[in-house]
Amino acid sequence: MDALLALYIFMLAAFTGYEIIAKVPVILHTPLMSGSNFVHGVVVVGAMIMLGQADTPVQQAIGFFAVALGAANAAGGYVVTERMLAMFKKKEL
Amino acid sequence: MDALLALYIFMLAAFTGYEIIAKVPVILHTPLMSGSNFVHGVVVVGAMIMLGQADTPVQQAIGFFAVALGAANAAGGYVVTERMLAMFKKKEL
Amino acid sequence: MTMPLYVQGGWFIGALLFIFGLKGMSSPASARQGIVTAGYGMLVAIAATFFIPGLQNLALMLAALLIGGAAAWISGKQVKMTDMPQMVAIYNGMGGGAAAAIAAIEFAKGDAHSVVTTVLAVVGALIGAVSFTGSCVAWAKLQGVLKKAWRLPAQNAVNVILAVVSVGLGVAMIGCAPAEPVLILGFFVIALLLGLVVTLPIGGADMPVVISLFNAFTGLAVGFEGYVLGNPALIIAGIVVGAAGTLLTQLMAKAMNRPLSNILFTPMVASGAGEAITGTMKEVNALDAAAMMRYAAKVIIVPGYGMAVAHAQHKVWEMTAILEEAGVEVKFAIHPVAGRMPGHMNVLLAEAGVPYDKIFDLDEINAEFGQADVALVIGANDVVNPSARTDKSSPIYGMPILDADKAQNVIVIKRGKGTGYSGVENALFYTDNCRMLYGDAQPMAGEIIQHLKTLG
């Protein structure tokens, strides 16, 4: 991957992340921590790519481990965040 | 240039532009319009690249025109914006 | 063409500084620093470009930079604050023209490109060219060079035909790349014409929105040509501006209560709609007006478009200072769409040196009119029209207004019986507590100052 373009993407993504958080009220900090925790669960995609190319048993084992961990990050992060935010929803009614 | 990476850059840049404007008070709309007008004056860089590769007189003429216009966009945009914002500065004292 | 690392690095730093600069510009406290930061970004980006190996036509390039840059710098320094909108328009048009010209050279060189690249080059060229001629028209209108709205018989049909033809030629250029010179020429002529024809019928008062729209266009054009050149700094700067400009245009159209399509494609109807108003307008002279304010406890000034065209802000501030000296409390009430551009009044009052803490938003000050002895309306009309509150048939019904009519006395400075931007009659002028002070805002403010001085 072109390192220069990647650098631009890094820069823009960092700016985006900063902007998203910058003006958030304190009461949403915990759900947002949990929500961003969910988002990096996309690492499961990377893990799937690697397991999909694994050809030795060791690589397969690590790949299995990686996919399971990544899936847990994504699934757990979603459930926990959704539960917290569902309460915020109720609160406003 | 890799079209896919460019697409990501487009997406992030559009998001960034949107975020920058979204919460701006009305009193800054005009200076901000002028300031963003200045920023796209960076087109002068593109014009310089093209003039730097121009090899026929027609291309040179268009390139000259492009660089002059781009430079005017950048210089004029800066001066006008700076003058407006300098007043805002004074106002706060 | 692959660029050396130091060139790429310079561009990257430029893009970074642009983003930080724009971000700074979005808050009053850091706005000045923001434009300076973005300015450094521009210098770095331009300087880096000179280090591209094998750059030709260097003398020509320096000449172009110097001529374009110096001309714009000098004109920008000298222009009056009230003429800022048209300067923004013309500089913006130049950027659009530059983007179109870049595409023209790409087409002329006829290098083989991928389809995606050619498509973006054509789209960028089209909107860049439209922005170029359109912005020139906007400039001419605001500058007073072009006076009347110049509308073709079948205006909208002509717009559509030109748009279709230019897109058609664009598709042809993509289809048979590298294109023939005559095809390229035709494409650009039609695109330039399109910008002219679309913009000519739009009234001067709608121009700020159109300028903002063309600003977004130029941004997108620069972004697309940036892709063609493989230059991420151009892409980022262009697209950031394109997105920001699009949003800003929508915000402006919304603040004026007119959809964008309406501004672009329908003539402004001087409607005359709304309920008939009964009563008479009562005149007052400058001496009486001065006395009313001199012996008031509290005066609220409502400036509007008329103050801007009359360049009266300095006189108004002088008058304010005299009143305050005499112990009168004076505040300024600014309606969000007073004048002809967002923040118009704030910029003008700031120019005249009115301190920030005397200027109040609609929400902040509306409750205070009831306690004011005098509301002085200077060249404002629509923003104090009470029909907006009550008359459902009025075109401005529903727009929040400044409650000047709630003040003990209202004094309105305007030249005659002219209506405001919306073209409707103003019921305020006929109420019992309102007095008209006819005259151009600037000399009239001067007269009041004289009288105040004699009143001591």
Added chain:
Amino acid sequence: MTMPLYVQGGWFIGALLFIFGLKGMSSPASARQGIVTAGYGMLVAIAATFFIPGLQNLALMLAALLIGGAAAWISGKQVKMTDMPQMVAIYNGMGGGAAAAIAAIEFAKGDAHSVVTTVLAVVGALIGAVSFTGSCVAWAKLQGVLKKAWRLPAQNAVNVILAVVSVGLGVAMIGCAPAEPVLILGFFVIALLLGLVVTLPIGGADMPVVISLFNAFTGLAVGFEGYVLGNPALIIAGIVVGAAGTLLTQLMAKAMNRPLSNILFTPMVASGAGEAITGTMKEVNALDAAAMMRYAAKVIIVPGYGMAVAHAQHKVWEMTAILEEAGVEVKFAIHPVAGRMPGHMNVLLAEAGVPYDKIFDLDEINAEFGQADVALVIGANDVVNPSARTDKSSPIYGMPILDADKAQNVIVIKRGKGTGYSGVENALFYTDNCRMLYGDAQPMAGEIIQHLKTLG
């Protein structure tokens, strides 16, 4: 490896939805929709991945997805609200572990990579591994599996040595790529150890900040491995989270008035500092406390960390409902750093069903304590300590506090004479208008409810 367009497109849509989702999560009104949007993004990204041509080990992959996903889903559904922080920690650690494992496979395959790629792979592996073991320790501490702060004799020296060795091994791997298996193994062992050793000495109360830090770490690790895999969706998601997490960590550390370096590298001193406090603590029983509130006109409840550990929020809300039924006005006052995570009290009260309009920020409610008949402090300590206002020698000097001491009467529910997070004595407990109600918050709230019912 170049991916087909539909796979790339799926990832792109995923990244787009993540950004919109996170943006939605940043405002209370749209937060719920935000996580759902991001959830769709995840599904799209995962689904697209299955369409990669020639994907091997499909059965294994499905099994891993199912096992990992289901286990986390079920545990996440069942966990109590008060245990949320440790769940966030453990899921985050798993993400870090996955990122490290991806790098491990890259190293094991030993494909030739550019230097930039290898460097980012190593850096990602290092911080991913640290985040993995560190987060596991954080989980164990908050879950109560690990009880005490386990501090080595020369803790900071050990930290530094491990950090230097792991970086050194990383450099070696970059230098002699493809690396020997033993080198790879050594690198990961040291990195995992580093995460353990750095986190073990940190007190449970500091854990939320550490979890937030590791969250940022995992984000960066994912972003870097995304570059290694040439996957922009991973880069964007990872870096966005990395930046957001870094900022969030700083905000938290600032709200606690402790610099981050302090939290990571210095043991919390149970200082006992501050001026000596004179006076006695006066006890009250549940019946009297119930009566005081029953016959009050206005009660303000100040919940703190103790309410959270006692899971007392439901009982407290039940008590509130009874008081309101009886005509007492009840409000909740929330200090920004009450509890152990940002927004902790809001989340708990929301869970118990307390409506939004009864919950007030420090700024909103502080002026009202003067008119309250009773301030009921439930398991809060530092956030109502008046020494923060007056005693310059106190470690919490300068922190804004809730003015519970200004109320007519103060009732404090806590188990005994334990200090709060900061370890300082609380002058409030010794004032004349303050009464202590000793006991665990949950049963004590239950007792008050019983008495209120008999009082009718």
